[in-house]
Amino acid sequence: MAFEGLQERLQGTLKKMKGKGKVTEQDVKEMMREVRLALLEADVNFKVVKKFIADVKERAVGQDVLDSLTPGQQVIKVVNEELTKLMGGEQSKLRAAQKPPTVVMMVGLQGAGKTTTVGKLANYLRKEHNRKPLLAAADIYRPAAIDQLQTLGKQLDMPVFSLGDQVSPVEIAKQAVKQAKEDHQDYVIIDTAGRLHVDQELMDELQQIKEAVSPDETLLVVDAMTGQDAVNVAESFNNQLDLTGVVLTKLDGDTRGGAAISVKAVTDTPIKFAGIGEKSDALEPFHPERMASRILGMGDVMTLIEKAQTNVDEDRAKELEKKMRTNDLTFDDFLEQLGQVKEMGPLDELLEMMPGAGKMKGMKNIQVDDKQLAHIEAIVRSMTKAERDNPSLLNASRKRRIAKGSGTTVPEVNRLLKQFDEMKKMMKQMSGQQKGKGKKKGGMNMPFM
Known part of the structure; x- marks a missing residue:
C-alpha cells in the first residue's frame, strides 16, 4: 500500500511520546526526521518535503496539548492538516460553462x-x-x-x-x-x-x-x-x-x-x-x-459511506434490518449483500478506508483475495432454494453434494455455515443495540459479509 512506510514511522514515533504533557522541540524534531525520510522514500519532491517539514515544525513546536489529545496526536493533527493543505486543502470541482456545452x-x-x-x-x-x-x-x-x-x-x-x-x-x-x-x-x-x-x-x-x-x-x-x-x-x-x-x-x-x-x-x-x-x-x-x-492510516469514512450509498438499496436495507431483528436472514439475503459489497470495489481497498484498520491485529499483512468471494458464492449457489432458506437441512450427504457442485471441500462448506451462523447472531445483537439507542434519521445499513 502507498505510504505504508510513513504510517509505520509515525506510529513508531508516537509510542515514544506517550505520557508527555507538552510537545517539545526535540519531540517534533525526532518525528519530523522520520516523516522526512518516509516522504522522500515515497518519491515526494524534495523541495516540497523541505517546506512541509518547516511548516509543521513552526506550528507544532511549543504548542500546549489539547485536553483531549496526547502530544503525539497533536503532532499528527498538525501533520494531517498540513498534508491536506499541501494537496489543495479542499476538493476542486469541475468548472461548468454558463451556456452548454x-x-x-x-x-x-x-x-x-x-x-x-x-x-x-x-x-x-x-x-x-x-x-x-x-x-x-x-x-x-x-x-x-x-x-x-x-x-x-x-x-x-x-x-x-x-x-x-x-x-x-x-x-x-x-x-x-x-x-x-x-x-x-x-x-x-x-x-x-x-x-x-x-x-x-x-x-x-x-x-x-x-x-x-x-x-x-x-x-x-x-x-x-x-x-x-x-x-x-x-x-x-x-x-x-x-x-x-x-x-x-x-x-x-x-x-x-x-x-x-x-x-x-x-x-x-x-x-x-x-x-x-x-x-x-x-x-x-x-x-x-x-x-x-x-x-x-486514519481511514476514509466519507468515501466508504458514499460507496455504500451508491450500491445499497435503502428499501431493501430496511427489509434486511427487520430480518436481522427476527434472526430470519437467509443465504439468498447473504448472496444479495455479497453482490453489493463486490460492487463497492476490491476488499483490500475498502479495508484501507476503515479507520484504525492498519492498527488491528493481523490486518497489516492481510492479503484479501477477491477470489474467495467467488468460492463463497459458488457454495451458496450449489444449495437448493430450501437449503438456502433453512441451512439446518444440510446433513453430511447434502454437504458433500454442495462441495462437489461448487468445486470446494466439505470443510469449506462447514466453515461458511459456521461463519453465517455467527454473523446472524452478531447482526441480531447489533440490531438490538441500535433499536435500544434509537436510529438517527436518514441512517443506512452497511452491507454485511
Missing part, C-alpha cells in the same frame, strides 16, 4: 491512460450529475486511438464524434463543439494526442486546439506510478498550457504516492480526479482531506 480538453503523455480516462469521466458525469457528454476523437496519430474511443462509447452507450485520421485535430475539436450544440449535449470531452515524451510539436498542436475551442477545463492525465516524473510532466504541460486540473491514474497500483502530494505544490494546479481501477466507474473526485487521512 462545457468543453473539457484532456491532455497528457502517451500511456498515461488518457483515452480510458475520457470514458471514465464521461461515465462519472452521466452517473453522478445526470449530464449528456459527447466524446471527441482528436488523437489522429496513435494507431487505433479513434477505434479505442469508439469502442468505449459503445460500451457506455455514449456518442463519439470522429472525422477520421485525415482531418486536423483542431478542426475535429471545433466540429465536435458545433455538433454538441446542435444535439444539446452538456459536455464535450476532447481526447487529444499524446507522445512518449514532451515535445514542442505536441504542445503547439494542443495550444492551437485550446485557442480554437476555449475549453472550460484543460485536464492533464498523469500516471501516478511514474512518481517524480509525473510531477515533472505536470510542470512542463502547465507552463505551456495553463492547466486547470490534473487527473492521477493508477493511484490504486503499486505506487509510492509521491505524485499525489507533490503535483499541487509544484504546479499550483489542483488534482481533480483520481483513477483507482480499470472499470468504467473507477474514477473518483479527489478530496485532499480524505487522501491525507488515508495516508496517515
Whole structure:
C-alpha cells in the first residue's frame, strides 16, 4: 500500500511520546526526521518535503496539548492538516460553462491512460450529475486511438464524434463543439494526442486546439506510478498550457504516492480526479482531506459511506434490518449483500478506508483475495432454494453434494455455515443495540459479509 512506510514511522514515533504533557522541540524534531525520510522514500519532491517539514515544525513546536489529545496526536493533527493543505486543502470541482456545452480538453503523455480516462469521466458525469457528454476523437496519430474511443462509447452507450485520421485535430475539436450544440449535449470531452515524451510539436498542436475551442477545463492525465516524473510532466504541460486540473491514474497500483502530494505544490494546479481501477466507474473526485487521512492510516469514512450509498438499496436495507431483528436472514439475503459489497470495489481497498484498520491485529499483512468471494458464492449457489432458506437441512450427504457442485471441500462448506451462523447472531445483537439507542434519521445499513 502507498505510504505504508510513513504510517509505520509515525506510529513508531508516537509510542515514544506517550505520557508527555507538552510537545517539545526535540519531540517534533525526532518525528519530523522520520516523516522526512518516509516522504522522500515515497518519491515526494524534495523541495516540497523541505517546506512541509518547516511548516509543521513552526506550528507544532511549543504548542500546549489539547485536553483531549496526547502530544503525539497533536503532532499528527498538525501533520494531517498540513498534508491536506499541501494537496489543495479542499476538493476542486469541475468548472461548468454558463451556456452548454462545457468543453473539457484532456491532455497528457502517451500511456498515461488518457483515452480510458475520457470514458471514465464521461461515465462519472452521466452517473453522478445526470449530464449528456459527447466524446471527441482528436488523437489522429496513435494507431487505433479513434477505434479505442469508439469502442468505449459503445460500451457506455455514449456518442463519439470522429472525422477520421485525415482531418486536423483542431478542426475535429471545433466540429465536435458545433455538433454538441446542435444535439444539446452538456459536455464535450476532447481526447487529444499524446507522445512518449514532451515535445514542442505536441504542445503547439494542443495550444492551437485550446485557442480554437476555449475549453472550460484543460485536464492533464498523469500516471501516478511514474512518481517524480509525473510531477515533472505536470510542470512542463502547465507552463505551456495553463492547466486547470490534473487527473492521477493508477493511484490504486503499486505506487509510492509521491505524485499525489507533490503535483499541487509544484504546479499550483489542483488534482481533480483520481483513477483507482480499470472499470468504467473507477474514477473518483479527489478530496485532499480524505487522501491525507488515508495516508496517515486514519481511514476514509466519507468515501466508504458514499460507496455504500451508491450500491445499497435503502428499501431493501430496511427489509434486511427487520430480518436481522427476527434472526430470519437467509443465504439468498447473504448472496444479495455479497453482490453489493463486490460492487463497492476490491476488499483490500475498502479495508484501507476503515479507520484504525492498519492498527488491528493481523490486518497489516492481510492479503484479501477477491477470489474467495467467488468460492463463497459458488457454495451458496450449489444449495437448493430450501437449503438456502433453512441451512439446518444440510446433513453430511447434502454437504458433500454442495462441495462437489461448487468445486470446494466439505470443510469449506462447514466453515461458511459456521461463519453465517455467527454473523446472524452478531447482526441480531447489533440490531438490538441500535433499536435500544434509537436510529438517527436518514441512517443506512452497511452491507454485511
